[in-house]
Amino acid sequence: MPEDSRFGPARHVTLPGPFVVDSGAVLGTVDVGYSTHGDPRHPTILICHALTGDQHVASPHPRTGKPGWWSRMVGPGLPIDTSRHFVVCANVLGSCMGTSGPASVDPASGCRYAMRFPVVTIRDMVRVQALLLDHLGVGRLHAVVGGSMGGMQVLAWAAAFPDRVERAVVIASAARHAAQPIAFHEVGRQAIMADPNWRGGDYYDGPPPAAGLAVARMAAHITYVSEAGLTEKFGRRLQNRPDGATGAKSFGFDADFQVESYLRHQGISFVDRFDANAYLYITRAMDYFDLGEEHGGRIADAFRGSRTRFCLVSFDTDWLYPTAESRAVVKALHAAGAAASFVELSSPFGHDAFLLDVPELDRVVAGFLAS
Amino acid sequence: MPEDSRFGPARHVTLPGPFVVDSGAVLGTVDVGYSTHGDPRHPTILICHALTGDQHVASPHPRTGKPGWWSRMVGPGLPIDTSRHFVVCANVLGSCMGTSGPASVDPASGCRYAMRFPVVTIRDMVRVQALLLDHLGVGRLHAVVGGSMGGMQVLAWAAAFPDRVERAVVIASAARHAAQPIAFHEVGRQAIMADPNWRGGDYYDGPPPAAGLAVARMAAHITYVSEAGLTEKFGRRLQNRPDGATGAKSFGFDADFQVESYLRHQGISFVDRFDANAYLYITRAMDYFDLGEEHGGRIADAFRGSRTRFCLVSFDTDWLYPTAESRAVVKALHAAGAAASFVELSSPFGHDAFLLDVPELDRVVAGFLAS
Structure with a gap:
């Protein structure tokens, strides 16, 4: 070279x-x-x-x-x-x-x-x-x-x-871009813009709208995988509990199901590497x-x-x-x-x-x- | 009677x-x-x-x-x-x-x-x-x-x-309840719980987590309608602009597409009639x-x-x-x-x-x- x-x-x-x-x-x-x-x-x-x-x-x-x-x-x-x-x-x-x-x-x-x-x-x-x-x-x-x-x-x-x-x-x-993918993008954008940390996009000197961006990513991620794939990979299998119990329902709002834990991880890991405003702009370009x-x-x-x-x-x-x-x-x-x-x-x-x-x-x- | x-x-x-x-x-x-x-x-x-x-x-x-x-x-x-x-x-x-x-x-x-x-x-x-x-x-x-x-x-x-x-x-x-519907429910729950107004569920003496509940409803609503139905009803048709212009892209983040406006309406009208915590509990019951x-x-x-x-x-x-x-x-x-x-x-x-x-x-x- x-x-x-x-x-x-x-x-x-x-x-x-x-x-x-x-x-x-x-x-x-x-x-x-x-x-x-x-x-x-x-x-x-x-x-x-x-x-x-x-x-x-x-x-x-x-x-x-x-x-x-x-x-x-x-x-x-x-x-x-x-x-x-x-x-x-x-x-x-x-x-x-x-x-x-x-x-x-x-x-x-x-x-x-x-x-x-x-x-x-x-x-x-x-x-x-x-x-x-x-x-x-x-x-x-x-x-x-x-x-x-x-x-x-x-x-x-x-x-x-x-x-x-x-x-x-x-x-x-x-x-x-068809109506359904536009709709999913709009959900993601609304999730970001609903996060008070978004502050009209001027969040760069403070905490980013991480929670909103994570929700956007979670919703989008479901569209990236197949229904059969989710069923095959996770089905209704339960997480092992932090206290060591295997596969028990918590009767609470923790991530009981493996698919919940997986989605949460998708959301959380995404916010470390991506800018929320960029997510707004790129989804908009796709919708247009x-x-x-x-x-x-x-x-x-x-x-x-x-x-x-x-x-x-x-x-x-x-x-x-x-x-x-x-x-x-x-x-x-x-x-x-x-x-x-x-x-x-x-x-x-x-x-x-x-x-x-x-x-x-x-x-x-x-x-x-x-x- | x-x-x-x-x-x-x-x-x-x-x-x-x-x-x-x-x-x-x-x-x-x-x-x-x-x-x-x-x-x-x-x-x-x-x-x-x-x-x-x-x-x-x-x-x-x-x-x-x-x-x-x-x-x-x-x-x-x-x-x-x-x-x-x-x-x-x-x-x-x-x-x-x-x-x-x-x-x-x-x-x-x-x-x-x-x-x-x-x-x-x-x-x-x-x-x-x-x-x-x-x-x-x-x-x-x-x-x-x-x-x-x-x-x-x-x-x-x-x-x-x-x-x-x-x-x-x-x-x-x-x-x-299968993995994909659980996943969609989890997105909705995370959207509600990410709303700072949710306050661990104790929001009844203050503003409710309306933005989070609206996002949850928007995501869920997409799953209630068919892809073909959305295309038939909205396709890529644009909203008329508030200034009277018909069907022009705003090059902004308003609801340009009719499907966006429709979804936002679904979200906003829902929060007037439903309790966010109830949404958490009922989706959980379905997932279980x-x-x-x-x-x-x-x-x-x-x-x-x-x-x-x-x-x-x-x-x-x-x-x-x-x-x-x-x-x-x-x-x-x-x-x-x-x-x-x-x-x-x-x-x-x-x-x-x-x-x-x-x-x-x-x-x-x-x-x-x-x-």
């Missing part, structure tokens, strides 16, 4: 502005936290992360020390092969891991943006990624790959920059996502003339972005004359399957990227 | 105790708010209400002024025919509409119970109803009918008092519900030798207590040698279908009660 401070895990750049977001608001400059893996002379694969993901796709998370969130997919000899591709992953605009978002300091005022940060869109996220790639000297992309909100970015990439995207891998995603919006509802019109090759994957137990959403995208792509393949994979993991051990997903991704 | 202060809508009785609940705790006396309709000399039908329901099944709600929650099902000439049956519906133990619960004053201390109220079970609710029926002079029941948590009470009735229950109508329910628990997991053993005739109904779009749950009950009943019929009805309304306009449900209930 060439010696160049632009390349490697855990990098950071301040891109010169002004950057005009879809709402019309202007950011003077944009910070971007990102990681690269592999040799920049190789064909580039851009990975787009999901709602609560980040740029630490294949290297340890700096706060939790855990392995990269897709380290089973990205690395030497893995389906996204860093010995043959230059892999880039950037924290999205609006997030809290180095890229400008509500927790960032506004250079103009010297204060945190908080809710003065502009509401951004998935397309804004993608345009920042394009500027980052310009900075890295990357023109065309061998592929853009992402699951869930990452898949929305992949579709937005292919729509906004068709000439830069050779291949697009869209996993467990949708071309527009609708590739048909500018085309009278016709998603196909977003892809007319595209020469990008698309690969869509859904999971049979994903009820958040179910197979029907992927099918709708494929139908639109075919109507636009684009090349699109689609597979529904079987997995017990629900929506989270794209992050977990699904060997068939590895084969599909590896095969499509080598094609 | 005979002149008797025990009969009529919006009645109240204090039942002498002591009443020992399943946890072993003792209530000195038990208040019961209930309604009756029809002539007490007619065969009695007991109606069991759902989580946030009450005794106002066919008469206006005293707080909201709205018609009874099942007034399309219960009345003269309706499927549950009050001109031919004596109909009783009681507010459940642990609730907040006249029956003893955490918001009640503990006669022993003169203070509100709050979290000092014992955790109760579905069977405790049913045993209080049995005591109420004793007080009303009702022995055998022509039928016990209920949907959702009401259906759990029907099953608990048939298991605890097989000789008193001639017919059991169980709609959109389950014989034990498992008819197989005392029989090594074998639900059938709860119904051995039963001569009750059962009618089970599920709805094809109900993902909270899906058809598989009803099928499992029917299978257990058949294994126990009990007479059980089952039908899955088609409805766009999801779990809430049991409360809404589903003419086929009316026919099923009317036909079974006349059999």
Whole structure:
């Protein structure tokens, strides 16, 4: 790999502005936290992360020390092969891991943006990624790959920059956010904003709205797993009690059931690594996502003339972005004359399957990227 | 109808105790708010209400002024025919509409119970109803009918008092609460308990934890409706703005989407009529519900030798207590040698279908009660 401070895990750049977001608001400059893996002379694969993901796709998370969130997919000899591709992953605009978002300091005022940060869109996220790639000297992309909100970015990439995207891998995603996922996001936002520590978003000099954010995460987490998966993993099994008693009901409000304890842990561990305002902004961007919006509802019109090759994957137990959403995208792509393949994979993991051990997903991704 | 202060809508009785609940705790006396309709000399039908329901099944709600929650099902000439049956519906133990619960004053201390109220079970609710029926002079029941948590009470009735229950109508329910519904309940409880106004349950001399209860209701409400129903009713349609603009994104955090506004309304209107602690207690009772628990997991053993005739109904779009749950009950009943019929009805309304306009449900209930 060439010696160049632009390349490697855990990098950071301040891109010169002004950057005009879809709402019309202007950011003077944009910070971007990102990681690269592999040799920049190789064909580039851009990975787009999901709602609560980040740029630490294949290297340890700096706060939790855990392995990269897709380290089973990205690395030497893995389906996204860093010995043959230059892999880039950037924290999205609006997030809290180095890229400008509500927790960032506004250079103009010297204060945190908080809710003065502009509401951004998935397309804004993608345009920042394009500027980052310009900075890295990357023109065309061998592929853009992402699951869930990452898949929305992949579709937005292919729509906004068709000439830069050779291949697009869209996993467990949708071309527009439907009513039920909007509803779940709204529950999460209301939970955060109901927390008195939220204080209109200006909580950075005090305690964060941790309780609200934990509730938001708990509600969201249920949508990430399958009903059968929860039953299989926990069923109605009871926790062992702190006093050592096994599996007895407390007749109280402690976490009697293992599934309660698991959910509480999901909520509590999340608040240590994520900013509540960023959660508001990113869920809003997802809710606003609708590739048909500018085309009278016709998603196909977003892809007319595209020469990008698309690969869509859904999971049979994903009820958040179910197979029907992927099918709708494929139908639109075919109507636009684009090349699109689609597979529904079987997995017990629900929506989270794209992050977990699904060997068939590895084969599909590896095969499509080598094609 | 005979002149008797025990009969009529919006009645109240204090039942002498002591009443020992399943946890072993003792209530000195038990208040019961209930309604009756029809002539007490007619065969009695007991109606069991759902989580946030009450005794106002066919008469206006005293707080909201709205018609009874099942007034399309219960009345003269309706499927549950009050001109031919004596109909009783009681507010459940642990609730907040006249029956003893955490918001009640503990006669022993003169203070509100709050979290000092014992955790109760579905069977405790049913045993209080049995005591109420004793007080009303009702022995055998022509039928016990209920949907959702009401259906759990029907099953608990048939298991605890097989000789008193001639017919059991169980709609959109389950014989034990599964992991996913427990998980949703836990989100709601955490939302309530995270509200600083909750104050360990002792909020009765101050503002209630309205924000937390509203979030709990919003999360729960999503589970009551079908994904297709939400899409059909709201899709991605935008609210008209307060400034009169139609259907424009605000690029802010107001309720842009109609589905957001609808959910917020569900949350806000709920807190005016329901006690947050009661919500904790009743969800807990549902989570504890498992008819197989005392029989090594074998639900059938709860119904051995039963001569009750059962009618089970599920709805094809109900993902909270899906058809598989009803099928499992029917299978257990058949294994126990009990007479059980089952039908899955088609409805766009999801779990809430049991409360809404589903003419086929009316026919099923009317036909079974006349059999």
